Amino acid sequence: MELLIFYAIAAFCIVLALLVITNKSPIGSAICLIAMMLGLAGIFILQRAHFIAILQILVYAGAIMVLFMFVIMLLNLKNDDKGWKLREKNTLLSVLTGVLLAGVLFKIVKITTQSVFSLPKTLSEDFGTVAAIGKALFTDFVLPFEVASILLLVAMVGALVLAKTKVN
Amino acid sequence: MITLTHYLVLSAILFIIGVLGVLLRRNAIVVFMSVEIMLNAVNISLIGFDNYLNHSDGQIFSFMVMCVAAAEASVGLAIIIAIFRNKPTINLDEFNLMKW
16 A cells, blocks of 8 residues: 555656656746655655655745746746757767766666665654654754754855846 | 665656756756756655664755755856846856856
């Protein structure tokens, strides 16, 4: 049953991800991406990472995608008819990158299918809860947490400066 | 029974779709969305390994990935707006401000 739900959500996510990169209108891509993010929140719930699933909906599907929508509407973008077309300037480089990546991933799949990595039957009781994540965040990972806050501050100031000054 | 391999294969497929989007599309905003797809794919495998090893460090990492994604999206979209103001296009092949 769990496997069935996994396959359904995974197929949903893959189809929507394909729609994101094939859609002609940027708004259509953004809406497909929001739906994909919600599907991924379902995957995270299957993985029992409830806190990350909530963050996925709040931060990704909420904040980041609203930012994308805002910029698309601000720039008033038209559909690009040549959207799905090879970029002839660096086709060779693209093909090379794709082949290399496919090779690496093929190797990984080959290794991971040699034996069955079944997940543990019972996870620890507080796995993925807000309490467990918060405790880890404010004890073992307090320095990365503070660095992340500085990163967000710098990004905020940087976005303001970039959007205000004119490029020549 | 879902195994670790299921999560890794889903993550790999989504990552490849993201790479395809970055390499093949010319619309800068769609390229940004493809980068977001790649970051999400990485989150799936991080939490999959977390499930496999039964501890919660990977969830902290995916939290940090979300922070970086938020920072990247805001700065990237600001750059796109700044370039758009200078030259009204978001076609990546016509961005040549830093060309030597």
